[in-house]
Amino acid sequence: MSGFPVRRPRRLRQNETLRAMVRETEININDLIYPFFVIHGRGIKNPVPSMPGVYQLSIDNLVKEAAGVVAAGIPAVLLFGIPAVKDEVGSGAYDPRGIVQEAVRALKGAYPELLVITDVCLCEYTSHGHCGLVDDGQILNDPTLELIAKTALSHVEAGADIVAPSDMMDGRVGAIRRLLDKEGFTHIPILAYAAKFASAFYGPFREAAASAPRFGDRRSYQMDPANSNEALREVELDLQEGADMIMVKPALPYLDIIRRVKDTFNAPLVAYQVSGEYAMLKAAAANGWLDEEKTVLESLTAIKRAGADLIITYYALDVARWLK
Numbered sequence: 001m002s003g004f005p006v007r008r009p010r011r012l013r014q015n016e017t018l019r020a021m022v023r024e025t026e027i028n029i030n031d032l033i034y035p036f037f038v039i040h041g042r043g044i045k046n047p048v049p050s051m052p053g054v055y056q057l058s059i060d061n062l063v064k065e066a067a068g069v070v071a072a073g074i075p076a077v078l079l080f081g082i083p084a085v086k087d088e089v090g091s092g093a094y095d096p097r098g099i100v101q102e103a104v105r106a107l108k109g110a111y112p113e114l115l116v117i118t119d120v121c122l123c124e125y126t127s128h129g130h131c132g133l134v135d136d137g138q139i140l141n142d143p144t145l146e147l148i149a150k151t152a153l154s155h156v157e158a159g160a161d162i163v164a165p166s167d168m169m170d171g172r173v174g175a176i177r178r179l180l181d182k183e184g185f186t187h188i189p190i191l192a193y194a195a196k197f198a199s200a201f202y203g204p205f206r207e208a209a210a211s212a213p214r215f216g217d218r219r220s221y222q223m224d225p226a227n228s229n230e231a232l233r234e235v236e237l238d239l240q241e242g243a244d245m246i247m248v249k250p251a252l253p254y255l256d257i258i259r260r261v262k263d264t265f266n267a268p269l270v271a272y273q274v275s276g277e278y279a280m281l282k283a284a285a286a287n288g289w290l291d292e293e294k295t296v297l298e299s300l301t302a303i304k305r306a307g308a309d310l311i312i313t314y315y316a317l318d319v320a321r322w323l324k
Helices: 011-015 016-021 057-071 099-110 142-158 170-184 200-209 229-241 252-265 275-286 292-306 315-323
Strands: 032-039 045-047 053-056 078-082 115-120 133-135 136-138 162-165 191-198 245-249 269-273 310-313
Touching: 016 292, 032 057, 032 099, 032 142, 032 315, 053 057, 057 269, 057 315, 078 099, 078 200, 099 115, 099 142, 115 142, 133 142, 136 142, 142 162, 162 170, 170 229, 170 252, 191 229, 191 269, 200 275, 229 245, 229 252, 245 252, 252 269, 269 292, 275 292, 292 310, 292 315
Parallel strands: 032 053, 032 078, 032 310, 078 115, 115 162, 162 191, 191 245, 245 269, 269 310
Antiparallel strands: 045 053, 133 136
């Protein structure tokens, strides 16, 4: 009795009402995190050529743009800062009056209910463009940890709700947790870029954040795209060190990693639909090769279906509009 014609899966696909009733995976506005790039100055809204619809914003325009995020019901934003001056030790990253710190104060002052997540890294702030201190061409792990933790603390002191270390230095989650706890911020969650791969899909982001390395690449600290078991080890270490949420980055090329991480740890999982994923979809839609709305929603559904609880995407505002 289990075969055709008794079992007919098409019975539940006859119309949209039926399809919606049995749908296994759905995108919700509460699943979305919207990234922003913030820069010094006033009245600035610099378009990022490789990411149509994405801008470098001065703080006054950031606050204006965030009004749309709040109105759309998107619960959280992720901030990346572009400093006025860079140096060898990335001092702008942990300057109490730095660009991200000032942006956090402005956003929390204007929209207290908006969750502000800050990217914690040195790459945008160093003259060499790497995520850690450099000595004779080598990226130094342990000396970098103090600066990463110091950066996270400065963000929290400015009002950040969640800090998200993206540098991929070994031990950075533990260093941040210890310093935050020592300073009385035991309640602040850490969202760790736990499985961050050395991906070719980051190209447009490096234009947006002005963070391309001046020499070499980041393969000595970001993960080899070929490795899956290593991703589980990275996630396990970050959770042991005190991460409250973990991230897989990029998203769509790493759906298998998202699934393995979720099945293994069942921890709150964020996936980042990165700049290259966004740029490809934008380019195909602009050329009329793909239906933008349908393709984006299908892509995000795949990410959610693979196991992501939350998705960082430059499409968040569009998705919020499409879902209504």
